[in-house]
Amino acid sequence: xxxxxxxxxxxxxxxxxxxxxxxxxxxxxxxxxxxxxxxxxxxxxxxxxxxxxxxxxxxxxxxxxxxxxxxxxxxxxxxxxxxxxxxxxxxxxxxxxxxxxxxxxxxxxxxxxxxxxxxxxxxxxxxxxxxxxxxxxxxxxxxxxxxxxxxxxxxxxxxxxxxxxxxxxxxxxxxxxxxxxxxxxxxxxxxxxxxxxxxxxxxxxxxxxxxxxxxxxxxxxxxxxxxxxxxxxxxxxxxxxxxxxxxx
Amino acid sequence: xxxxxxxxxxxxxxxxxxxxxxxxxxxxxxxxxxxxxxxxxxxxxxxxxxxxxxxxxxxxxxxxxxxxxxxxxxxxxxxxxxxxxxxxxxxxxxxxxxxxxxxxxxxxxxxxxxxxxxxxxxxxxxxxxxxxxxxxxxxxxxxxxxxxxxxxxxxxxxxxxxxxxxxxxxxxxxxxxxxxxxxxxxxxxxxxxxxxxxxxxxxxxxxxxxxxxxxxxxxxxxxxxxxxxxxxxxxxxxxxxxxxxxxxxxxxxxxxxxxxxxxxxxxxxxxxxxxxxxxxxxxxxxxxxxxxxxxxxxxxxxxxxxxxxxxxxxxxxxxxxxxxxxxxxxxxxxxxxxxxxxxxxxxxxxxxxxxxxxxxxxxxxx
Numbered sequence: 235x236x237x238x239x240x241x242x243x244x245x246x247x248x249x250x251x252x253x254x255x256x257x258x259x260x261x262x263x264x265x266x267x268x269x270x271x272x273x274x275x276x277x278x279x280x281x282x283x284x285x286x287x288x289x290x291x292x293x294x295x296x297x298x299x300x301x302x303x304x305x306x307x308x309x310x311x312x313x314x315x316x317x318x319x320x321x322x323x324x325x326x327x328x329x330x331x332x333x334x335x336x337x338x339x340x341x342x343x344x345x346x347x348x349x350x351x352x353x354x355x356x357x358x359x360x361x362x363x364x365x366x367x368x369x370x371x372x373x374x375x376x377x378x379x380x381x382x383x384x385x386x387x388x389x390x391x392x393x394x395x396x397x398x399x400x401x402x403x404x405x406x407x408x409x410x411x412x413x414x415x416x417x418x419x420x421x422x423x424x425x426x427x428x429x430x431x432x433x434x435x436x437x438x439x440x441x442x443x444x445x446x447x448x449x450x451x452x453x454x455x456x457x458x459x460x461x462x463x464x465x466x467x468x469x470x471x472x473x474x475x476x477x478x479x480x481x482x
Numbered sequence: 483x484x485x486x487x488x489x490x491x492x493x494x495x496x497x498x499x500x501x502x503x504x505x506x507x508x509x510x511x512x513x514x515x516x517x518x519x520x521x522x523x524x525x526x527x528x529x530x531x532x533x534x535x536x537x538x539x540x541x542x543x544x545x546x547x548x549x550x551x552x553x554x555x556x557x558x559x560x561x562x563x564x565x566x567x568x569x570x571x572x573x574x575x576x577x578x579x580x581x582x583x584x585x586x587x588x589x590x591x592x593x594x595x596x597x598x599x600x601x602x603x604x605x606x607x608x609x610x611x612x613x614x615x616x617x618x619x620x621x622x623x624x625x626x627x628x629x630x631x632x633x634x635x636x637x638x639x640x641x642x643x644x645x646x647x648x649x650x651x652x653x654x655x656x657x658x659x660x661x662x663x664x665x666x667x668x669x670x671x672x673x674x675x676x677x678x679x680x681x682x683x684x685x686x687x688x689x690x691x692x693x694x695x696x697x698x699x700x701x702x703x704x705x706x707x708x709x710x711x712x713x714x715x716x717x718x719x720x721x722x723x724x725x726x727x728x729x730x731x732x733x734x735x736x737x738x739x740x741x742x743x744x745x746x747x748x749x750x751x752x753x754x755x756x757x758x759x760x761x762x763x764x765x766x767x768x769x770x771x772x773x774x775x776x777x778x779x780x781x782x783x784x785x786x787x788x789x790x791x792x793x794x795x796x797x798x799x800x801x802x803x804x805x806x807x808x809x810x811x812x813x814x815x816x817x818x819x820x821x822x823x824x825x826x827x828x829x830x831x832x833x834x835x836x837x838x839x840x841x842x843x844x845x846x847x848x
Contacts, residue, residue: 312760312841333764340762351757351845353487355494360486367483368763410761 265318344411401432506783591664756844
């Protein structure tokens with residue numbers, strides 16, 4: 235079911251406001267994720283429900299082990315939910331095969347990780363370009379230039395990850411994640427390995443991507459200050475969402 | 483992009499890549515060298531027989547392709563009977579004796595006069611032809627291998643021979659002594675291992691062969707050209723088995739090294755594989771990337787192996803000048819193909835393992 239949003243027209247006459255229905259870009263319905271440790275079943279997610287609208291920026295917070303990362307991986311199709319529905323742009327990941335989830339991830343989802351996870355053998359340019367290659371459209375120089383310029387990477391493209399600072403590496407990772415214009419950008423504690431200054435830079439980048447380009451962002455964070463960059467903060471505990479309020 | 487990815491991955495760990503290349507190079511070199519050695523020895527032997535200039539060989543029925551192992555069961559007087567036949571220009575008996583002391587060599591006991599008639603004589607590089615009972619002729623390769631000079635004493639069969647001439651290689655054997663002296667020494671007085679027959683014209687060969695077969699129905703009579711064509715490894719089953727065994731050994735080495743190399747590569751790159759999966763890379767792409775890396779490594783190894791083969795050959799010839807190692811384009815290609823197939827087989831399991839890695843676990847791998 236979609237969410238009803240009221241949009242007021244600019245008509246000078248006394249007409250009824252026009253109502254439009256906006257479907258969530260991400261819809262998580264009663265999702266469970268169970269891990270098996272020998273004979274013991276460990277529930278990482280216990281009936282999670284979450285809707286994210288297109289262009290929304292949502293922060294997910296919670297203590298360690300509450301299931302934040304599991305939620306992110308299930309949304310991104312890297313892990314399969316044990317029960318429930320995960321609809322990404324209308325596609326239910328739970329019913330898909332591994333190959334189908336991979337295909338969806340290729341075109342609709344971008345990932346940014348805490349540990350950057352750049353390919354060490356490739357330069358910054360190579361790390362970004364390989365995402366385009368995997369996407370199947372080949373190297374798009376115009377899009378490449380736009381993204382790298384926006385993220386301030388022009389002078390660092392020929393450097394390999396070992397030759398870059400943490401902040402630079404994370405910006406390369408963000409560029410890689412958004413180069414194919416994904417529907418959703420999923421960020422797993424992207425500032426976890428950065429100092430305060432670089433954290434602010436990265437968070438500001440994510441905020442600009444959201445506000446200026448309308449990129450939907452779902453980010454996991456431990457950092458309460460990071461929530462100021464987001465529209466909505468969702469709190470998790472013990473595998474469930476306990477509340478989801480708009481950011482201050 | 484894939485090419486760049488594969489190339490850079492290969493050189494991200496240069497020592498491991500170098501070891502993989504070396505393993506393939508050794509594998510390729512082993513195949514080329516072993517086949518080259520067997521083919522070369524056979525071909526060189528056949529060429530020396532051809533180099534005599536005879537048209538027909540007459541041997542005992544029990545003889546094999548390895549003339550030196552036949553012994554000396556034929557009476558030397560058979561030569562006179564063959565000489566009387568129509569279209570026979572000349573006949574030369576030869577007594578071949580295998581010597582294993584101080585090396586492995588075949589001694590040719592010849593009658594200098596008749597041998598000269600059949601073969602048009604030796605090309606003397608130094609000294610003179612045999613005249614006395616203890617004279618010895620030795621070819622230039624053998625002289626170089628054994629560091630023998632003109633006038634030296636060369637002991638064989640507990641008898642001191644005097645090196646009176648050094649001849650050009652490529653005719654019959656490498657060491658020549660008078661047949662009468664050799665026969666007396668080895669207990670084969672007036673015996674011969676082989677009769678070499680020269681026809682008045684080469685196109686009389688079949689006629690002469692027919693006559694000899696009628697004269698000596700229990701003997702093996704064959705044209706020299708036929709002997710030449712038989713001197714290949716495919717006609718010697720035991721040699722083929724040996725070659726196949728050595729190829730299998732070489733391939734096993736290459737396969738195991740590549741397997742280990744790619745297995746550790748996949749293990750080391752677990753997180754990278756997780757990253758690729760998070761970017762939406764299919765299993766097929768991951769397998770293709772790993773196999774492409776293996777193929778590239780293999781190609782480098784193949785070229786290195788070809789170069790190494792030539793280097794090994796040069797080294798062998800310097801140490802053992804009488805050896806012949808035949809390196810042919812056919813076997814270079816075969817060795818390359820064997821190496822690639824072995825490497826791809828070795829890399830396929832690690833590549834499949836890579837696709838089976840759980841993406842989340844792979845991303846968390848340290």
